Amino acid sequence: MRPPSRALWIAGLVTALLAASLFLGIDALPFHPDETSWLVQSEDLDRFVSDPASLAYISGVAITPEMSYRLLNAPLGKYVLAIGRRAAGYPVEALPDDWDWSASWEVNRLLGAVPAAGLLQSARMASTVLVALSLLPLFLAGRRLGGTTSGVLAVLLLTANALVLLHGRRAMAEGALMLAVSLVLVGVLWGDRFPWLTGLCLGLALATKQSTLPLLPVGLLSVAWSPGQAGHTGRRLATCCAVLIGVWVILNPVAWRQPAAALAAMTAERSRLLTMQVTDFAALGGSQVVESPGERVIALIAAVFIAPPQVREAANYDLMLGAAQQAYLAHPLTTVLRGPFGGAATLLLTLLGIALGLRRLTSPQPGIRRDAALLLLLTLAQVIGLLAAVPLAFQRYYLPLIPMVCLWIALAVATGLNAIRRQRTSEPRQVTV
Numbered sequence: 001m002r003p004p005s006r007a008l009w010i011a012g013l014v015t016a017l018l019a020a021s022l023f024l025g026i027d028a029l030p031f032h033p034d035e036t037s038w039l040v041q042s043e044d045l046d047r048f049v050s051d052p053a054s055l056a057y058i059s060g061v062a063i064t065p066e067m068s069y070r071l072l073n074a075p076l077g078k079y080v081l082a083i084g085r086r087a088a089g090y091p092v093e094a095l096p097d098d099w100d101w102s103a104s105w106e107v108n109r110l111l112g113a114v115p116a117a118g119l120l121q122s123a124r125m126a127s128t129v130l131v132a133l134s135l136l137p138l139f140l141a142g143r144r145l146g147g148t149t150s151g152v153l154a155v156l157l158l159t160a161n162a163l164v165l166l167h168g169r170r171a172m173a174e175g176a177l178m179l180a181v182s183l184v185l186v187g188v189l190w191g192d193r194f195p196w197l198t199g200l201c202l203g204l205a206l207a208t209k210q211s212t213l214p215l216l217p218v219g220l221l222s223v224a225w226s227p228g229q230a231g232h233t234g235r236r237l238a239t240c241c242a243v244l245i246g247v248w249v250i251l252n253p254v255a256w257r258q259p260a261a262a263l264a265a266m267t268a269e270r271s272r273l274l275t276m277q278v279t280d281f282a283a284l285g286g287s288q289v290v291e292s293p294g295e296r297v298i299a300l301i302a303a304v305f306i307a308p309p310q311v312r313e314a315a316n317y318d319l320m321l322g323a324a325q326q327a328y329l330a331h332p333l334t335t336v337l338r339g340p341f342g343g344a345a346t347l348l349l350t351l352l353g354i355a356l357g358l359r360r361l362t363s364p365q366p367g368i369r370r371d372a373a374l375l376l377l378l379t380l381a382q383v384i385g386l387l388a389a390v391p392l393a394f395q396r397y398y399l400p401l402i403p404m405v406c407l408w409i410a411l412a413v414a415t416g417l418n419a420i421r422r423q424r425t426s427e428p429r430q431v432t433v
Contacts, residue, residue, distance in 0.1 A: 084126025
């Protein structure tokens with residue numbers, strides 16, 4: 001086994017420094033009331049340790065607010081926040097009351113729904129740790145697709161992404177989501193060699209956000225598609241599925257007693273919430289409601305590339321939070337590579353990277369064809385899934401696409417840099433007398 005090259009050591013150092021930079025300015029993130037709700041849900045880890053059976057869904061029993069959260073939200077993000085607050089010394093007794101969106105800020109404050117600063121900071125630190133950890137699998141995926149330069153560029157792009165810096169570092173599920181999607185990229189690219197890894201990554205992703213479900217069939221395809229291993233396809237798929245199901249079941253005690261009924265209740269509860277949200281936002285003017293396919297495509301492009309970070313979805317508490325929100329949006333990092341010019345540039349580079357991926361489908365090397373096809377399918381599946389399932393222009397809902405966008409841009413830029421480098425080395429040197 002060869003020792004790491006100098007370029008790899010430098011790439012590792014850069015990645016480590018970028019990971020450390022993510023922890024700067026966490027306290028400046030504007031508060032979102034949903035952070036309170038996710039902190040409340042973090043109690044599930046304590047109950048998982050003491051009495052996991054009590055978390056299970058039972059049909060016919062009235063759905064409590066706690067059970068509604070378990071059916072709506074995948075558990076891994078809650079567990080991460082719980083680990084963060086426990087590590088900082090905050091037990092269940094320190095958790096706030098749940099946020100009441102129908103009440104004023106003052107009423108919520110009096111009821112104890114505003115979390116203590118240290119408690120909120122500990123949960124945000126936990127989310128940020130996961131964003132930092134996501135840089136390693138993203139680097140590995142980028143390096144496999146376009147070399148070390150591509151890997152470093154992908155990491156840099158994710159670290160500088162304004163949506164990741166806001167949503168990924170808040171005390172919600174998006175930090176865990178960044179790590180989960182980055183792991184899926186690695187699991188898919190190496191799925192034919194390590195089917196257990198693909199199953200593990202897919203299981204973690206599904207236990208983080210239901211919006212990653214469209215990635216599942218591509219993951220299974222990656223396990224079955226092996227240019228170098230013609231046989232044992234069934235064994236690889238069985239291994240992947242066994243690990244995937246095992247991971248998901250272990251992390252989801254809500255489905256332990258009645259799995260089929262729990263899955264049906266999850267679907268019904270999610271449908272109920274979306275219907276209620278669409279109704280509420282439509283009554284406010286409908287600017288957040290996206291119904292037609294064209295509106296959804298525009299909302300996706302705007303959220304991922306152009307619009308400023310969405311510090312809040314509803315304006316209920318702008319009187320109290322407006323100053324902090326504006327101060328955060330005034331920071332230079334919130335406008336890097338966004339807006340009409342920066343956003344257009346990143347969109348074009350993403351499309352260029354995708355075009356390069358399509359070109360690789362004709363490569364004589366089967367491994368290159370496979371990697372390009374799988375990343376293209378992952379991107380397409382996630383886009384179609386979001387367009388089909390997201391009727392609201394909530395920016396954080398589109399975050400599963402960000403690691404893939406970073407890879408496509410990195411591939412485009414790295415390919416251009418490599419072409420320039422080759423051109424320079426091939427130019428004849430002028431001899432002076």
